Amino acid sequence: MADRLQKHSGAVLRKALETGAIDRAGSEEDIRLADILYLCLYPQADVDFTREHRKVIRPGCLVTDTCGIKSWLCPRMTALAKESGFVFVGGHPMAGKEKNGFDQSDGTLFRGASYILVPCGAPHRDVERLEAVALKLGFSGTVETTPEEHDRIIAFTSQLPHVLACAYVQSPQCPKHRGFSAGSYRDVSRVATINETMWTELFLENRSALVKELDTLTGHITEIRDAIASGNAEALSSLLRKGRLIKEALGE
Amino acid sequence: MADRLQKHSGAVLRKALETGAIDRAGSEEDIRLADILYLCLYPQADVDFTREHRKVIRPGCLVTDTCGIKSWLCPRMTALAKESGFVFVGGHPMAGKEKNGFDQSDGTLFRGASYILVPCGAPHRDVERLEAVALKLGFSGTVETTPEEHDRIIAFTSQLPHVLACAYVQSPQCPKHRGFSAGSYRDVSRVATINETMWTELFLENRSALVKELDTLTGHITEIRDAIASGNAEALSSLLRKGRLIKEALGE
Numbered sequence: 032m033a034d035r036l037q038k039h040s041g042a043v044l045r046k047a048l049e050t051g052a053i054d055r056a057g058s059e060e061d062i063r064l065a066d067i068l069y070l071c072l073y074p075q076a077d078v079d080f081t082r083e084h085r086k087v088i089r090p091g092c093l094v095t096d097t098c099g100i101k102s103w104l105c106p107r108m109t110a111l112a113k114e115s116g117f118v119f120v121g122g123h124p125m126a127g128k129e130k131n132g133f134d135q136s137d138g139t140l141f142r143g144a145s146y147i148l149v150p151c152g153a154p155h156r157d158v159e160r161l162e163a164v165a166l167k168l169g170f171s172g173t174v175e176t177t178p179e180e181h182d183r184i185i186a187f188t189s190q191l192p193h194v195l196a197c198a199y200v201q202s203p204q205c206p207k208h209r210g211f212s213a214g215s216y217r218d219v220s221r222v223a224t225i226n227e228t229m230w231t232e233l234f235l236e237n238r239s240a241l242v243k244e245l246d247t248l249t250g251h252i253t254e255i256r257d258a259i260a261s262g263n264a265e266a267l268s269s270l271l272r273k274g275r276l277i278k279e280a281l282g283e
Numbered sequence: 284m285a286d287r288l289q290k291h292s293g294a295v296l297r298k299a300l301e302t303g304a305i306d307r308a309g310s311e312e313d314i315r316l317a318d319i320l321y322l323c324l325y326p327q328a329d330v331d332f333t334r335e336h337r338k339v340i341r342p343g344c345l346v347t348d349t350c351g352i353k354s355w356l357c358p359r360m361t362a363l364a365k366e367s368g369f370v371f372v373g374g375h376p377m378a379g380k381e382k383n384g385f386d387q388s389d390g391t392l393f394r395g396a397s398y399i400l401v402p403c404g405a406p407h408r409d410v411e412r413l414e415a416v417a418l419k420l421g422f423s424g425t426v427e428t429t430p431e432e433h434d435r436i437i438a439f440t441s442q443l444p445h446v447l448a449c450a451y452v453q454s455p456q457c458p459k460h461r462g463f464s465a466g467s468y469r470d471v472s473r474v475a476t477i478n479e480t481m482w483t484e485l486f487l488e489n490r491s492a493l494v495k496e497l498d499t500l501t502g503h504i505t506e507i508r509d510a511i512a513s514g515n516a517e518a519l520s521s522l523l524r525k526g527r528l529i530k531e532a533l534g535e
Contacts, residue, residue: 125465145462174462184463187456192467195447197526198503202496204439205529210397210426211436215376215444218470223530227523234511234519238302244454245508250500251450256497259486267486271479274449277457 043133052136064089067160069122070096073232076105090116093157097122099185101178103236105151118157121149121178123185124170129222141169148175186240191248193230194241196223293445295385304388315339319412321374322348325484330359342368345409349374351437353430357403370409373401373430375437376422381474393421400427438492445482445502446493448475 047053064069070077079210081088088094093115098104101121112119125146130137146165150158162173176184183227199205200223208216234241251270258267299305300303314320314336322329329348333340346369352355353373364371368440400416402410414425428436442490451457452475460468487495503522510519 076478125463127465127467141532144465147463158425172462176463184459185455187454188460188464188468191451191454192471194504194507195451196469196530197523198507199443199447200499200526200529201503202439202443203498204436204496206533207436208440208533211377211399211428211433211439212380213396215379216440218473219447220535221445221470221502222467223526224535225523225527227520227527230523231516231520235516236510236512238514242508242512244456244506245511248450249504249508251453252446252497252501255446255450256501258492259490259497260494262487262490264483264487268479268483271449271477271482274452274475275477275479277417277452278448278472281458281460283472283476 046133052133056074059084059087063089065092066094067088067164068117070094070098072096072098073099073229074098074104074236075232075239077104078111081108081111085111085115085117088115088117092117092118093153093160095122095161097124097127097191099123099147099233100237101181102240105149105178109151118153119151120153120157120161121146121147121151121181122161122165123149123181124165126170129224131226139169143171144169146170146173147181148173149178150175151178181241182237184274186244190234190237190241191244193222193225194234194245195248196220197225199223296427298385299429304385310491311336311339315341317341317344319345319347319416320369322346322350324348325481326349326350326352326356326488327484329356330363331333332493333360333363337363337367337369340367340369344369345405346371347374349376351375351441351485352488353401353433354492357401357430361403365369370405371403372405372410373399373411373433374413374417375399375401375404375433380481381476383478391421395423396421398422398425399434400425401430403430414424434489434492438489438496442482442486442489443496445474445477446497447475447500448472451475 039250044053052062052248065088068088069082072080074096077098081094094108094112096104096108101123104120105121108119108121111117124141124144124146126140128137128140146162148158148161148165165173175205196219200220207219255270258270296305296308313494317340320340323330324332326348329350333346346360346364348356348360353375357371357373360371376393376396376398378392380389380392398414400410400413400417410427417425426518448471452472457472507519507522510522
């Protein structure tokens with residue numbers, strides 16, 4: 032993906048300029064003048080870009096990222112911030128799509144979504160500045176958290192469904208689904224059109240939290256599977272009810 | 284659920300009459316006059332109802348069901364049909380919701396959906412009659428299949444996502460998801476508001492196909508899990524790409 036982006040960045044920049052999505056392609060001079068710098072790369076590339084340009088980021092500049100893991104990223108960015116005199120606050124817009132690239136951009140994507148902020152010890156006024164930008168972009172609100180809590184919950188809410196989708200569509204029944212499927216198939220398989228370069232990095236940089244969630248999930252699937260295999264209606268019904276009550280308690 | 288329906292059927296009937304959804308509450312006389320009889324009960328209740336009323340179903344009447352399993356149901360219904368002189372064709376509208384009850388009815392639910400027909404040896408003209416009704420109801424088309432193929436594919440497209448949703452929301456992270464979630468969480472957890480009475484019956488009546496799908500799924504999840512746990516980027520990326528290519532080959 033990174034390669035593909037690089038290769039097509041000329042064409043993408045032209046489209047972004049033509050549609051008015053950006054004012055101009057940025058330069059080192061723009062970084063030098065920036066009050067806030069949004070890094071919208073993959074985690075390792077965020078660190079590499081910052082390290083490479085740290086001499087032109089002015090002291091006091093507020094640097095933030097938009098990537099999906101934080102325990103791996105934040106200590107690295109905070110160390111660079113300390114070394115170079117800028118401020119770092121982690122950020123994660125909870126809005127995405129199963130397709131990527133400039134042609135998939137959508138002016139309504141952020142509407143009603145949540146923006147996660149990970150202060151990492153930054154001054155509160157800087158966190159508030161990012162909150163203000165998020166609200167202006169259409170997000171409905173922000174939540175503040177630690178890198179560790181972020182990664183534990185994101186392993187469940189976002190990473191797990193992506194693993195699931197890729198595992199799910201590998202069933203020999205999948206190619207026969209047309210005419211035999213509706214919302215349930217569509218929902219579970221949706222994000223199987225995964226960007227494997229990005230998600231491989233994200234999964235490996237959140238390895239312990241994600242493996243824990245995967246083991247929890249397969250444990251719960253196996254409980255239900257065993258109740259079905261042994262024909263235990265009472266146990267099965269009770270496990271399904273457990274799921275329903277959790278979902279209903281959330282008002283969903 | 285069956286109990287709840289019974290208890291509230293008076294109120295439901297009144298609402299259905301008031302909104303014009305039905306012309307009148309049916310009687311034995313209506314069954315006697317029927318050209319087509321749609322059974323919209325759970326599988327065991329479909330069989331019980333038919334057995335109880337088989338003497339008033341006139342010879343040649345076309346009886347069909349709408350339930351989600353067929354290998355268990357079809358031989359029982361076909362035996363009753365033979366015994367009583369009516370015709371049975373299995374049916375399964377591929378349109379549903381994560382909520383149930385009359386208040387959840389939706390005039391657009393069938394639009395664009397597929398209607399599965401399981402002829403079970405019935406004359407072709409009877410299958411065509413049900414197809415014509417399905418198209419009038421707004422379905423976009425029908426597919427014909429055997430009870431066994433129906434159950435194998437439905438185990439994957441419909442039953443598996445319901446097991447998954449109930450297993451997924453049991454993670455200790457689930458109650459903390461607000462502010463940390465978006466479409467992926469919503470999609471995988473949606474059908475956790477399960478009707479456990481109905482699905483317990485459906486799962487147990489499709490036990491072998493469903494257990495096979497569950498084992499296939501946990502096998503594929505475990506492959507991805509092991510690649511993550513061992514930090515094997517190449518294996519992980521290749522497993523995710525496999526999922527993407529399957530999904531893309533389906534044009535989705």
